[in-house]
Amino acid sequence: MATEDTPWEPPFAGTEGEHLLGALNRLRTTFRWKAGGLDAAGLNSRVGASTLTLGGLLKHLALVEDDCSGPRLSGARLGQPWESGDWESDPRWDFSSAATDSPETLYSLWDLASARSQERFAAALADGGPGRTVSITAADGTSASLRRLLCDLIEEYGRHTGHADLLREQVDGLVGEDPPPGWCP
Numbered sequence: 001m002a003t004e005d006t007p008w009e010p011p012f013a014g015t016e017g018e019h020l021l022g023a024l025n026r027l028r029t030t031f032r033w034k035a036g037g038l039d040a041a042g043l044n045s046r047v048g049a050s051t052l053t054l055g056g057l058l059k060h061l062a063l064v065e066d067d068c069s070g071p072r073l074s075g076a077r078l079g080q081p082w083e084s085g086d087w088e089s090d091p092r093w094d095f096s097s098a099a100t101d102s103p104e105t106l107y108s109l110w111d112l113a114s115a116r117s118q119e120r121f122a123a124a125l126a127d128g129g130p131g132r133t134v135s136i137t138a139a140d141g142t143s144a145s146l147r148r149l150l151c152d153l154i155e156e157y158g159r160h161t162g163h164a165d166l167l168r169e170q171v172d173g174l175v176g177e178d179p180p181p182g183w184c185p
Contacts, residue, residue, distance in 0.1 A: 005181035
């Protein structure tokens, strides 16, 4: 249950929409904590043979936030820097281009995308609830629900927060399931 020291905790007994956003916000906060406070070397650190980095995850999840809360939610344009990325020659541009971005750029990109997404999803839930349809459709034309879109975003964060656990432990030994009480980026 959320307190002043742990505002990222989902409600103990809330509505479906509150629980969906609560679960997502807990994962967002845990991910940001795992990726937070690092210099360029820390954000570019790798584990084993993997090319995955915390910087790449920050940029990728900023893209995912903007994509889910923009084109997939309402049909809005994706915007920059995504529309000018070199996706044709590098389909993993979000991950690979992060290596040349400053820590300030990566943190700002994610922080702003996350804030936009939170506002957009809260407004969408207020305007029809989790069962309302969104812009993304299946091949047969069936519209997805907001519930499905939020669950997909929760899944994406769950996967990448696990990656962030391993990467951050490699950088400086930081471990733990949740940020300490009172933490903020």
